[in-house]
Amino acid sequence: MSPLRSLFGRVSGPAPLPFAPTSPEGLVARWVRWVATHGSAKNPVRDATGEHAGHHQPDDVWFLAGSYGGSVTRRCALPAGRPLFFPAFNMWRYPARAGEVPMASRATGHAQLAGVPLPLATIGTPTPFEVRGALGNGVTSSSRPTPVTCWGLWASLPPLASGAHELTFGGTDGDGFWVRAEYRLVVH
Template identity: 40%
Template sequence: MWFLAGTFGNQVKRTCAIPSGRPIAFPVVNLFGDRSDCAAFMSSAQGTVLLDAKAVEPETYQGDSITVQGAQGNAVTGEEGRFPATGCGLWVQLPSLAPGTHSLKIRGQSADFSTGVDYALTVEASSK
């Protein structure tokens, strides 16, 4: 699995090379906190994904129990160590893409929080 990063609430453009044969996963908009945080967040969560100008439907995760591993200086957790949380959001999992270039546009929003990433992806040809 090849994971693509979301944002902390801004719009960015990125390029990424992906090895051939790797499925891809990424958030459209997501959060971790407690169950009530996720319930509030998911009540207005929405998003769109375009892969090579074709719509891809995100999967909805209302609130799954997860374990977060925080490292010193990590902007996501704000604390070190392992702790339980609830993870929620809209996510996409794609099968491996054909070798070549692909355009991926991700837009997500919940209440006043929004994200956007435009990826220029290059799937590398297999070296077999």
């Protein structure tokens, strides 16, 4: 660690997750951290075209983002052999304390690959995890370590075959707020 970073109490990476990284809760926390690694200019949730979809992707999974409200259509290429993980509908809370999980009891969601419905899992993170993102990030807007909890309707897919695929997903809180994303994916 550099002396300046040490002087200001900063460390190079976030605290370890309170969940196994490949568990459902671990994937949710990693997805939130992925969104937070982007500043406002390349925020994957605000991305109108998909041009930023490949930024900061981990090596073992490919994350996709929805929107902050309304509909979006994106195109992106991804490498073969990566499973996909994404929210049909989700919410997060910060700063959060243990047990403070944001929930929308009337929320519903959907996901389809080439018109075939996909199962969704309801996943929450009752134990807060640390998010240390880029300044202006789409989760906390701060680069300071912040405890976050998340809840949502999530989908995961095994690696897709090489070629073009159409994936749509979205959801609603049941009170008028809705999101929808359509991805035209090319696996190579």
